Amino acid sequence: xxKITALAFLFAALLxxxxxxxxxxAENVLTVWNMPSAADKNQLDVWNSESDTFExxxxxxxxxxxxxxxxxxxxxxxxxxxKGPDVVHIPITAIPSMAKYGFLAKLNDFTGGWxxxxxxxxxxxxxxxxxxxxxxxxxxxYFTTLFYRRDIFDKCGISGPPKTWQDIIADSDIINKKLPxxxxxxxxxDIFYFIDFIWQAGGDVTSGGKINxxxxxxxxxxxxxxxxxxxxxxxxxQDILYDxxxxxxxxxxKIAMMPGVAKRLPxxxxxxxxxxxxxxxxxxxxxxxxxxxxxxxGEAFIINxxxxxxxxxxxxxxxxxxxxxxxxxxxxxxxxxxxxxxxPGDFSCATNLxxxxxxxxxxxxxxxxxxxxTYYKWPMIREDFNRYVxxxxxxxxxxxxxxxxxxxxxxVKKEYNE
Amino acid sequence: MxxxxxxxxxxxxxxxxxxxxxxxxxxxxxxxxxxxxxIKLKLGSTAENVIxxxxxxxxRTEKPLGSGLRILSSSDLTKVNQVNxxxxxxxxxxxxxLKKVYRYRRYGMQLRDVxxxxxxxKPLPEYRKQxxxxxRKYRAQKSMLGVGLVAPALIIFLLFSWMPIIKTFSxxxxxxxxxxxxxFVGMANFVNILSDQKFWDACLHSGILSGIVILLGTWLxxxxxxYIYEARHGSSLMKILxxxxxxxxxxxxxxxxxxxxxxxxGIINSVLTFIAGGHHVTVGWLTNSNxxxxxxxxxxxxxNTGWAMLIYMAGLQNIPRNLFEDAALNGASxxxxxxxxxxxxxxxxxxxxxxxxxxxxxxxxxxVYIMTNGGPEGSSEVIATYMYKKAFLYMDIGYASGVAVxxxxxxxxxxxxxxxxxxxRKGAK
Numbered sequence: 016x017x018k019i020t021a022l023a024f025l026f027a028a029l030l031x032x033x034x035x036x037x038x039x040x041a042e043n044v045l046t047v048w049n050m051p052s053a054a055d056k057n058q059l060d061v062w063n064s065e066s067d068t069f070e071x072x073x074x075x076x077x078x079x080x081x082x083x084x085x086x087x088x089x090x091x092x093x094x095x096x097x098k099g100p101d102v103v104h105i106p107i108t109a110i111p112s113m114a115k116y117g118f119l120a121k122l123n124d125f126t127g128g129w130x131x132x133x134x135x136x137x138x139x140x141x142x143x144x145x146x147x148x149x150x151x152x153x154x155x156x157y158f159t160t161l162f163y164r165r166d167i168f169d170k171c172g173i174s175g176p177p178k179t180w181q182d183i184i185a186d187s188d189i190i191n192k193k194l195p196x197x198x199x200x201x202x203x204x205d206i207f208y209f210i211d212f213i214w215q216a217g218g219d220v221t222s223g224g225k226i227n228x229x230x231x232x233x234x235x236x237x238x239x240x241x242x243x244x245x246x247x248x249x250x251x252x253q254d255i256l257y258d259x260x261x262x263x264x265x266x267x268x269k270i271a272m273m274p275g276v277a278k279r280l281p282x283x284x285x286x287x288x289x290x291x292x293x294x295x296x297x298x299x300x301x302x303x304x305x306x307x308x309x310x311x312x313g314e315a316f317i318i319n320x321x322x323x324x325x326x327x328x329x330x331x332x333x334x335x336x337x338x339x340x341x342x343x344x345x346x347x348x349x350x351x352x353x354x355x356x357x358x359p360g361d362f363s364c365a366t367n368l369x370x371x372x373x374x375x376x377x378x379x380x381x382x383x384x385x386x387x388x389t390y391y392k393w394p395m396i397r398e399d400f401n402r403y404v405x406x407x408x409x410x411x412x413x414x415x416x417x418x419x420x421x422x423x424x425x426x427v428k429k430e431y432n433e
Numbered sequence: 434m435x436x437x438x439x440x441x442x443x444x445x446x447x448x449x450x451x452x453x454x455x456x457x458x459x460x461x462x463x464x465x466x467x468x469x470x471x472i473k474l475k476l477g478s479t480a481e482n483v484i485x486x487x488x489x490x491x492x493r494t495e496k497p498l499g500s501g502l503r504i505l506s507s508s509d510l511t512k513v514n515q516v517n518x519x520x521x522x523x524x525x526x527x528x529x530x531l532k533k534v535y536r537y538r539r540y541g542m543q544l545r546d547v548x549x550x551x552x553x554x555k556p557l558p559e560y561r562k563q564x565x566x567x568x569r570k571y572r573a574q575k576s577m578l579g580v581g582l583v584a585p586a587l588i589i590f591l592l593f594s595w596m597p598i599i600k601t602f603s604x605x606x607x608x609x610x611x612x613x614x615x616x617f618v619g620m621a622n623f624v625n626i627l628s629d630q631k632f633w634d635a636c637l638h639s640g641i642l643s644g645i646v647i648l649l650g651t652w653l654x655x656x657x658x659x660y661i662y663e664a665r666h667g668s669s670l671m672k673i674l675x676x677x678x679x680x681x682x683x684x685x686x687x688x689x690x691x692x693x694x695x696x697x698x699g700i701i702n703s704v705l706t707f708i709a710g711g712h713h714v715t716v717g718w719l720t721n722s723n724x725x726x727x728x729x730x731x732x733x734x735x736x737n738t739g740w741a742m743l744i745y746m747a748g749l750q751n752i753p754r755n756l757f758e759d760a761a762l763n764g765a766s767x768x769x770x771x772x773x774x775x776x777x778x779x780x781x782x783x784x785x786x787x788x789x790x791x792x793x794x795x796x797x798x799x800x801v802y803i804m805t806n807g808g809p810e811g812s813s814e815v816i817a818t819y820m821y822k823k824a825f826l827y828m829d830i831g832y833a834s835g836v837a838v839x840x841x842x843x844x845x846x847x848x849x850x851x852x853x854x855x856x857x858r859k860g861a862k
Contacts, residue, residue, distance in 0.1 A: 088821075091825060116609075117614070252715055253695075253696040253715065253720065254717040255720040255809055256697075260697070263698075264697070398822070407810055
């Protein structure tokens with residue numbers, strides 16, 4: 016009897032697992048990641064209402080939301096195992112490598128006849144293209160901006176945010192003199208922020224279609240970062256400050272300015288007790304020649320390449336629904352009702368929410384936005400640049416910039432055949 | 434004649450062999466209530482070259498059985514007031530004689546030496562064919578039970594331990610264009626590894642890290658174990674306190690230490706500032722290339738001291754207390770006790786801890802990944818983080834598997850070295 020019961024349990028478990036696996040693969044079920052977690056109740060409400068509307072528009076279709084964010088190693092494993100989501104939004108910087116590994120469906124046929132496509136700025140489309148193929152649909156749009164603490168600026172009698180590199184130096188000097196334990200700015204050794212300074216210095220990271228990080232613009236930007244730390248004492252004396260360190264110091268009022276993307280602010284408020292009301296978001300200061308530049312980032316919807324063509328169509332309909340002006344506006348209204356923190360980047364760049372008065376500070380950011388190279392080895396080169404160049408200039412007062420960059424490019428040539 | 438034989442046996446046996454036999458005898462009586470008399474070994478060319486045990490008033494009542502051998506009585510083995518006398522034929526080799534003596538002492542008379550008239554003559558029962566079938570079925574069931582009990586664990590072990598290892602071996606010979614299409618590239622990955630400076634840097638860093646771990650992670654737990662072993666009060670509490678870090682998951686521990694090490698507002702620098710009388714100390718524990726490996730090793734040691742200490746404690750418990758008491762009576766100092774009693778007795782335990790620490794030290798991942806991610810300037814990149822980055826950041830899965838295989842061979846070599854060392858030590862004994 017015991018044996019029979021055990022066998023029955025085993026059989027039932029097998030049936031259940033098979034049934035749930037079948038359910039995931041069913042043509043009328045769309046598995047979508049990025050569902051907000053239950054802890055984030057308001058966001059989850061908004062997400063659920065959008066899914067419900069889609070299910071009403073397409074009777075018989077079911078959205079299976081999974082509260083899971085993109086993490087490279089997890090994403091690679093799950094996609095390689097054939098159990099990846101049908102739809103998910105991932106950082107646009109990850110698209111070239113994920114497309115290279117054959118996980119992402121080509122979307123040219125879908126986007127060709129989509130009118131809303133033309134309302135999205137071309138720079139966002141550049142970020143999701145590999146060659147002539149489109150692998151993602153821009154979901155949100157973020158720009159690197161400058162956060163500054165109004166309370167510290169007020170205490171020091173500084174009237175407005177810095178507009179140029181020289182202003183950063185001058186403001187930091189005032190802040191450090193007035194408040195000895197407070198520094199002007201802190202920047203992590205991360206090319207994510209450094210690339211903006213390269214563009215502001217008139218340089219670029221590619222030339223002739225290849226990665227080139229040994230050019231006058233890069234050297235100028237490196238010199239400026241090194242001088243901020245060692246010559247002007249604008250940065251805290253620590254050798255290296257990583258993102259989390261800077262966020263803590265900024266939240267604690269130990270530094271007055273930091274580069275960042277707006278969506279980090281709620282995280283900083285939650286983790287480090289940042290008073291968001293004291294923070295202003297402004298465009299990054301212009302370089303010494305007056306060039307304004309920063310980069311456009313964000314996430315893009317992708318469709319799993321392994322699903323059937325019919326399901327891909329359905330997935331695209333879901334993406335269209337999520338990005339439609341009607342859904343976006345409803346979401347904005349709902350978020351307002353729920354008193355949620357709203358950033359313009361949260362909404363599709365196809366909407367005109369950026370024209371709202373509360374987003375005046377960041378209006379026009381797109382005009383000066385650049386895109387990072389969509390080369391699949393770029394994430395690896397970025398990592399190496401952080402390690403072997405940027406960390407070096409923060410640790411060493413005297414650096415032979417030409418030599419450092421020459422060595423780095425030799426490494427890139429050798430390792431990445433660039 | 435028998436005395437002559439025994440004289441010969443006695444003369445041919447080494448003193449150590451006889452001592453061994455006597456010790457065996459002692460051990461076999463260890464749990465009996467009867468107290469054993471003093472054992473006297475009679476060696477050399479004395480008249481009575483016998484292995485004596487028990488009373489000196491031994492009477493030689495036995496008669497030799499030609500070239501055969503016999504024992505007085507099997508029950509004599511347990512009687513402490515008589516002496517066992519075993520007579521052996523000349524034709525036997527020394528080893529055979531020893532075996533015989535041992536068997537007789539241990540088990541009494543062998544069956545073949547029982548006279549024929551006392552042997553059981555009752556015929557064996559006859560079995561029917563179906564009985565054999567039943568027997569076979571019973572045997573099969575019995576053996577299947579063992580298989581059934583082992584199978585689940587074995588399957589899980591093979592599936593989650595050996596399958597990935599085998600798969601890693603096969604991937605190490607491939608180059609992935611996409612994750613689902615790989616090309617066989619033979620030894621190319623391994624050839625590239627040999628000329629990969631980053632890999633050798635990572636190996637060097639892992640080696641340095643392991644070196645620090647061996648230096649501090651072996652001796653600190655030993656001294657703590659000694660201290661707790663000798664402590665009269667609160668040793669249990671101390672054991673728990675030292676063991677708690679081992680129970681802390683690696684990730685929160687690494688985050689905690691990252692904060693403590695923070696150059697600007699970490700508690701370690703704050704304490705140092707306080708000690709320095711307010712002079713601002715800003716040691717870059719995790720940002721100074723020369724300090725970073727030491728800082729990571731300290732976290733690792735902090736975490737692993739507990740278990741190493743417990744292993745040492747177990748080793749210490751095995752050292753007979755009377756050795757310490759004798760040493761104390763002879764006025765031995767603490768250092769003499771450590772040098773002459775504890776360290777020699779703990780050598781196998783120390784070696785085990787050293788090798789486990791080496792292997793653990795080479796496998797460090799979480800601490801490095803969370804605290805420095807290989808920085809600054811790659812000075813804390815270790816093999817495990819390098820492998821991870823190659824696989825998931827650089828997406829070079831074939832190459833990462835090659836590194837893993839290389840690394841596996843390294844660890845297997847260390848393990849074999851350890852086994853060889855312990856075997857040779859046993860051999861020397």
